[in-house]
Amino acid sequence: MPGPMRMSISKVNFYYGQKQILFDVSMGIADKRVTALIGPSGCGKSTLLRTLNRMHETVHSSRLEGEILLDQQNILAQDVTALRRRVGMVFQRPNPFPKSIFENVAYGPRVNGFKGSIGDIVEKSLRNAALWEEVKDHLHKSAYELSGGQQQRLCIARALAVDPEVLLLDEPCSALDPISTAKIEELLVDLKNLTTVAIVTHNMQQAARVSDFTAFLLTGQLIEFNPTPQLFTTPGDPRTEAYITGRFG
């Protein structure tokens, strides 16, 4: 696999209670690239993504075996809030806080004790999320007055404001209309200049359009992990081919 890895996942097994969700998954997240996780519903792709900033720990009875490294250091041994500051996350449905647009973006830097100009960091983050031009004149309005697509870009700006090393996106477009989706996809391609991106999507075309590497999961197992053009044109596993040609899932 070309290029340096920002994160590496090795031999991860994951359980909710007695139920095993992930089986012996090993892969990497390439630095300053977009890595997509695809697969049918319930294949464990979102679960795998949520282990990368230990968001799975919010659910009791979850158990993780294996090793996940960020910059060669085991994330499971680190302080979880410090880890989440370095590995940000954008969720399936836009989840702005019940605050103004400005306060939403300023939230991350504030809770992390940022000293300096909050205004500058808010503007920079909104520009990086391609939202600045649309909201610059009403930063103090409620975030809920924005459209769904704008809210999701606000959530991306909010995540970028703490300058994360890795940004995880969990089906960020599944609740959005096609035009908003197109805007976010454009944005994702630009984002890899700033940070390392991992995205879960159930939309194969989206994975093909935005990602450099794609991992295909099926019933908790990693079937194939390859550069995106290769995975979509010459899949190495018959199951991958069956999935991307729409024969199941």
Add this chain to the structure above:
Amino acid sequence: MNARLRWRKLVSNFMLTMTGVCAFVCVSVLFLILGYLLFNGGTSVNWNFFTKLPAPVGEVGGGMANAIVGSAKLLLAASLFGVPVGFLGGIYLAEFSGTAVASVVRYAADLLNGVPSIVIGIFAYSLVVLPFKHFSTFAGAFALGLMMIPITLRSTEEFLGAVPRMLREGAMALGASKWKTISTVIVPAAYRGILTAILLALARVAGETAPLLFTAFGNRFWSNGWNNPTASLPVMIFTYAVSPYEDWHRQAWAAGLVLLGLILIINILARTILSRGIAVPRG
């Protein structure tokens, strides 16, 4: 139309009518009480009522200024004691406790809520009045505060629990600690509901008489500080209503009207708070 179908329609219409009648009874009881209070006490609610001390027996006029101020003091001190305990306990219940502890605390709170107010009064009497050897505003506020705890606790828990999970995750994903997440996102998202519940708890205890009878006791004059017996509207109503004097009866009606007005204002305030500010969309 056969007989069976006719019978069914009859039952259906009858039940429909009954639900309507019962709903009407429920509403009309409130208006009946309000009308009765207005009729009997309306004429006695005047400027003197709010500014003057009770007149001695035999003299016409006077007011209940000391009871109004006394009630306000009692409610203020009760909130200062009951609201923080209930609020923080509710946060613990919603955010930190395991399911086993939560169910025990929840059950205990529901039981405390069901304890008759007279029993709360006796408890406050033996705990605060007896050791200090006199009745006081503090003792009355302690009793009322105790009654506010379970209401505040349960509603805080409920409103925090209703905050969407995704807001919690959003804050945690930004590196906010659990307490930061709660204090800067979860509580602000739920504050309108919680505040409304606190106001309703206040309205509920504002009319309590039994726990005040042997704690705050009563006073025909201005209460001297917080550590002395004080008059309050509910106890004043009780004392005046059972007295043999016609004029006192009118004053009792007036006090009832003022008390009901106070509770009405608190309710309207609560509803106003609920309907403004940034609400978290549901679902």
